[in-house]
Amino acid sequence: MVNLCSDNVAGALPAVLDALVEAGRGAAMPYGADPWSARLDALVAEIFERPAMVFPVATGTAANSLALACLTPPWGAVYCHDEAHVMVDECGAPEFFTGGAKLIGIGGRDSRLDPQALRAAVTQAAGSDHPVHVARPSAVTITTVSEGGTLYAPADVAAIADVCRTFSLGLHMDGARFAGTLAALGCSPADLTWKAGVDILSLGATKGGALAAEAVVVFDPALAETLAYRRKKSGHLVSKMRFLSAQLVAWLSEGRWLSAARHANGLAQRLGAGLDTVPGARLVAPVEANMAFVAFDQPLSDGLRGRGHAFYPWPAHGPQAVRLVTSFETTDEDVEAFLADARAIAAGR
Amino acid sequence: MVNLCSDNVAGALPAVLDALVEAGRGAAMPYGADPWSARLDALVAEIFERPAMVFPVATGTAANSLALACLTPPWGAVYCHDEAHVMVDECGAPEFFTGGAKLIGIGGRDSRLDPQALRAAVTQAAGSDHPVHVARPSAVTITTVSEGGTLYAPADVAAIADVCRTFSLGLHMDGARFAGTLAALGCSPADLTWKAGVDILSLGATKGGALAAEAVVVFDPALAETLAYRRKKSGHLVSKMRFLSAQLVAWLSEGRWLSAARHANGLAQRLGAGLDTVPGARLVAPVEANMAFVAFDQPLSDGLRGRGHAFYPWPAHGPQAVRLVTSFETTDEDVEAFLADARAIAAGR
Amino acid sequence: MVNLCSDNVAGALPAVLDALVEAGRGAAMPYGADPWSARLDALVAEIFERPAMVFPVATGTAANSLALACLTPPWGAVYCHDEAHVMVDECGAPEFFTGGAKLIGIGGRDSRLDPQALRAAVTQAAGSDHPVHVARPSAVTITTVSEGGTLYAPADVAAIADVCRTFSLGLHMDGARFAGTLAALGCSPADLTWKAGVDILSLGATKGGALAAEAVVVFDPALAETLAYRRKKSGHLVSKMRFLSAQLVAWLSEGRWLSAARHANGLAQRLGAGLDTVPGARLVAPVEANMAFVAFDQPLSDGLRGRGHAFYPWPAHGPQAVRLVTSFETTDEDVEAFLADARAIAAGR
């Protein structure tokens, strides 16, 4: 019985739990004035090859919404892919945090925002006869690993950033699965973010092995002051901050974040490749990170669920498509068992 | 070197950490559809002697603001004590979550909201010639343990609830230190809340021994549906909910929450009583829970800080007053050491 | 030199100005407790064949946003046509008034919301596995005369209302040019609104001959109480209300609103038909009310502007398209002069 619904069904990396236990005794000043938070700042600076402001929070929705609120006024427009998590899966949190900014969905193949379509949309909005009638183009947000399982390489980010520069838009990256992208592409954190034009990153650790820890990483210090207030005003300033920072430090240390992501990516590859050879199953998208999108015929879908396996339908990839997500906790045995059951069902056994 | 700045400088109860480690492996459905969350619901129902909706979140500011947003429309008024945390220490979070409701500060001795003053203020607002000009009286919030270290007994709560009933106001209790109140008064959770007229409780575990876990406990199911949406829209729906629920379950189980609070209360009593006998120190308020408010003369204050002890000034209790907060983690030795240093400084040693 | 940019470039109907002068002297109680406002209530009840709550405001953006805020919670979704004024021309005002609800653009031929597409979109959102992640379907808004100059007949409204009923969505009509629709279709105000399923109407008088007067007409009394507070809280409660009410009373009396609209509609018909016979001009949409959409070749477009005529490009109808809007103030002579200039330019004169 393998649960492939999402990487948020996983538990936590042992090293992260150990770090919490170690951090768990003794007095430490609250709200970030503790040694773990100082260590986190240093570690992020080292990993990203420059100083950056780091704001740990407990959820990805908070990280994304806080980041966007720093990049747009209430009368601004934020451009994103039609399928973006901020657009379809956060209950309008960005609209709430920004005071009513508009999210504008833009298309793009393979769940990646198309720079040409973006440029066309922003050009039209910026050219209005009545500027104050139109939500002012203010920011762009991209997600990697995207909702469709695809990646933005540094050159993809740079192409978006080029549009941003033309129109003075802020660029946010929703990195709920940032580590998965790095693991797949082999590029550096700096290459994928500020060197390519990203202003703020939501660095997600929860899906990668933390209990509940994300960090808003701000490369432009001017944006950090408003973020400090926004985090408090929205109830996201945790008093015992050491417990968020300790998770992030453990996750980022000794390459754990990347090796956990590499593990998950590899299993998704095996799962996708394996299923593509099973009659009644068909890989409907290349596996670029830790998600495989597969079309199952009804007997296969029913059969796998009947044996206790769990996964979500994914209508964006077709009526029969499902999404299979691996995590740091998924095992070789899980993948083998799932494939074996698929083959057995397909064979009528 | 004893840190008495706040109970949020403490770490976490060993049982809470153990629970996280136990919860840390294996798949569980996200967003509350996990066994720990189910256990939490059952445990709260048992402890409060009735079914209730439980919404875990990571911070007290979030718990309070979400609760108030369920009780007031954007054009409502929320009455609280002048010194209330929601009024002076949350950066306007309630105003943000409610869409711009007004908090109205009301006086009251010993940091407790005065029912007569409350009734007078609501009566005046409700009697306006132009009702839509005036923020509509909608809710009351009280804090126990209060900011001044005092308690609301069930009869105190009932006196406030009586005003609420007259004017159809919702009643919220900020229970960041709810356990401390129960431990001091020996009353039941039900007696102090819904039996006395409380509609929503912010049940705080962080200060009492969790890492970062609070629960909004809703006694009126009609309020729960909006809360579910509000929690998500404000970024406070944690995906791996088991890790919040597990903290709360461990803390509430086997009377840990009460024994931890009793321990902290007892040490504050000893600390207060001990200091009151030290020349240059004077207890400025009775110690009802885990906070002692003491006026130190300057040599004493400087001397204690010079020896590495930490505490905050508390101008609300006078220019020389400081607040000393004990926690589950404070030890008998801490209290003895602090008292010994105070005596030594007073003696000129 | 004819200005066809919009019907908001017109002045005011003489009868409306006369009414202001008559209302201009003597004491009257503020905020709607005046005889003109009482007269307005009675008049709307008579015209709409049922009691209704009437809330005059100064702008259409306010009327629309207030109406929508009564129909959706902050976590709701409001469905509208992709081209709707609320979507593209109000700078995110609905998002601001609603506390961050999402507007979801839906397609539809001829600028009319397609009921099938609407049903499909709502069905998908309502069927989410994680309801609180998705903005909850709450309301639909339609505009007649639409942004593309087309109309909703009562049957068109009823088809939308049928979807609303299935999913318990509120239905709002943006009637900035409501009178124009009635004049064109010859149906009754009741037929086009509450009898067809509309819950709240923005009844626009400004474009039809008032100075600045719109009325939110609420057919469901339960929605009216929140609207009274929302109007004040957003600064839209005018103190000397008689001056808004007097405009609306004068406009609605003696059929002035309909005859003014009929006049404008007739001239748009003549203008469209006339231009369609001019070489280099082509009517690109049927003229249903007071807007003609015409594609001009460059010499014609430049020539008309060179002679002082004014109109806006309308890229939604093609790169060469322009929008020509007539009003109560446009004259036969204006239309003849415009056509004569067009013919002269086309003839190279």
Added chain:
Amino acid sequence: MVNLCSDNVAGALPAVLDALVEAGRGAAMPYGADPWSARLDALVAEIFERPAMVFPVATGTAANSLALACLTPPWGAVYCHDEAHVMVDECGAPEFFTGGAKLIGIGGRDSRLDPQALRAAVTQAAGSDHPVHVARPSAVTITTVSEGGTLYAPADVAAIADVCRTFSLGLHMDGARFAGTLAALGCSPADLTWKAGVDILSLGATKGGALAAEAVVVFDPALAETLAYRRKKSGHLVSKMRFLSAQLVAWLSEGRWLSAARHANGLAQRLGAGLDTVPGARLVAPVEANMAFVAFDQPLSDGLRGRGHAFYPWPAHGPQAVRLVTSFETTDEDVEAFLADARAIAAGR
């Protein structure tokens, strides 16, 4: 039967009505691109002796809230007098427009904000150990004529502005009765505003003789860009702007605003002085502008109301106090009739 409830029970100055009629015919571009709006800009610049941005809106609540939103972030605090209209009479509109900023009431004799009390409050907030917990001091707003009928002279404004400068706070003046202050003090508009340190003024014409017209006058151009967007997003950008501008131009021209205010002030003086000699009546505050606050004994209060006179109770000045407000439309005969009735009732006739 004299209505002294408020100056908003009056109609409109004949010159203002004439201006509307004159502006009422012919095409003019919308949203402020019309000759009347250009004339208004020039007139304001002349009257205030410097260029300023002028944003006409229809209500004072909108003017105040928009102004404050330009001066404070959502996490800011705005200081005002306890009795200020923005605090007690606008249903939390400033909280809504600012995204949840806090209004902090400060005392002060005679309804004037006390600079010392202001300085003390801001000093405390600015000195917090945890800055992000406390709403950040951002702006101050003062009202002249104040709610208690008193005035701020230029030196009073400068004393407040001095505190603002120390803490980099913006200074807003709610000038709903700005003309009344000028008329009473004989100082210049410049002296009372930017020369004394005011950043934004709500210039109110409605109470002084317009139908519904206020102007936000911004002396610092950097604040104007956000105001343009905020005005639209809150639905306060009127399309046929000429009709707001024409009211303001007529009111400001030929000294009409000042002579109308002088008239009202003079009658309030006579009314107050006259009533103070009537047995059973007592002036409870000096009459500085167009409001007289008088304590009536019950027979006098009942008798005057019984004869059809209208006025509001004013508990802030004592249980028997009432507020009597004169306007440009109040006549000598009104005052005489009111006084005669008071004397007759007192004499038992």
